[in-house]
Amino acid sequence: MFSSRRHEYPPSSSTTQHKSFSKSGRIGRSNSSFSKDAGISKRRHESTRRRPATSSSMNVDFPAENSISAIVTLVVGQEQRIFAAHENVLAVSPFFQAVLQNQMMDSQSKKISLPDEEPEIFSSVLEYLYKGDYYPRLLHNKKRNSYELEQHPEEAGSEATIYHHSVDGELLKDTVIYCAAEKYGLDELKRVALRKQGLQSGIQASTILASARYAYANTPDTDSKLRAHYLALIIRSRSTFKRSGTMQLEMYNGGTQLFFDLFVALCNHVDDISTASSTPRTPRSGRPF
Template sequence: MSDPEVILTQTSGAVQDSPAGDVVMGGAGDVEVVQEETAGTGDATAALPKIEPEVPKRTTFLESPVVELVVGTGDAATSLSAHQGLLVQSPYFEEACANFSDSTVRRIVELPSEDLEATGSFLEWLYVGEYFPRCSSQSLEPDPSIPNPDDSGTALLRHARVYTLAQKLQLPALATLAHLKIHKTSSTAKGEIAYARYVYTETGREDTVIRKPVAVFWATRSHVLRHEAEEEFRRMCLEFPQFGFDVLSLVLDAQEKRSARVEAAGAAGGSARKRARVSQG
């Protein structure tokens, strides 16, 4: 190994080489010493600072405070508890919990207008990534609490309430799961009307993700289903004109497409369909 090159920059004072190869300053002057390895056998990284990757701190349940969720109002209010470290996955709860300080003894978030069962399903999903009834690739697991036939739309409404709560809490993964379960749920015509009424009451016109399938369902099956729940269907159309318009628009779109196919087939066959004329008397 060759000797290291020593570069001295002296501003004032005397300089004396020590036996160990260090530079000893004499007087009040400053001396800058730079040693460069000219051979590859030295430890070139010895003088580099140690840079450790930043690892995000994992919050455990022991470190996370518990938040009390008060669902409902008055005598009907129910208290549920969850760890703040999990709740703040929701931007809604993140903002609510930001009001707590380290000295806050009792952390409470009030949910006066939320559904208790939907909130429980949200907490179940928060801890285990699913909620009852669990979803398989083909269907939902059996739920003995659902009436048969489900004329009240109990099963559909359960998932619809989870969906709207997930939208409020800004949890798209939960909303997607609830929407998937809606499409795997069996019901009756009356149950579908109850579900449609909830959707058109609780969601905005811009939420086509959940509204459009409802309109499509009735547009493609109304000729059969309205006879099973004709009075409920009529009341639904009168109560929610937007529902009637959405269904009618889809029916007319489908009719126009059929007419276009018929005309195209007629033109290809060499015959033209004549427009019916109105008799002038």
């Protein structure tokens, strides 16, 4: 059977529109948090940084129905990492179904090239397609009636961030997976990634803002869930951002809809506080104080 640990699966910006999170579609609550002493990471991430080791090949006990499906080779990322997957598994994704149907690939070798994808992210997408989840798995704690991420004693826990070539820096892994799921048309994977992101903690302010920018650049304006998650997170952690100076630099740089949405969300938050403080409280007798 499949191992619960992370593996590769083989055999081996949209145009900004002037829309905002209005009161009718305001931001929701999120469980994400990060340490209050988290500051700005001033170290430039180099291409030689340590990356999680992954195997280029492994023996996988695939479901029996996959045995009659053709194998598709996928060349992923700048390093041209090789993946392989069954054609009928890939076809679950509308993106890959269209590629396979339209023969937008090498018909002789059934090869698909994904030069802009990060290998670690695509590995997680394939893991989801085969197993319905990706490492670390999302577990339900029945005693607490809450969700948590699985932990393995031999591993100190999976890294919450990954190096991404497009930004030359760290991004939240679950955010990148969410955006990949958006691209590949995997709505359930989006829900899983969003829930997992809400369980991460200890993330630096600079990484949060970089990930928020990435989310805005790689999701349509109609998909507000991931964006709302970041707005709520920044509002709750506003004291940290005020101290770090990261927010000030980001706002000077601008260039995204993020900060206008954040301004609207903050206004809504202040309005809610004002409304709550001015509303008369009604005692049990039914008469106002």
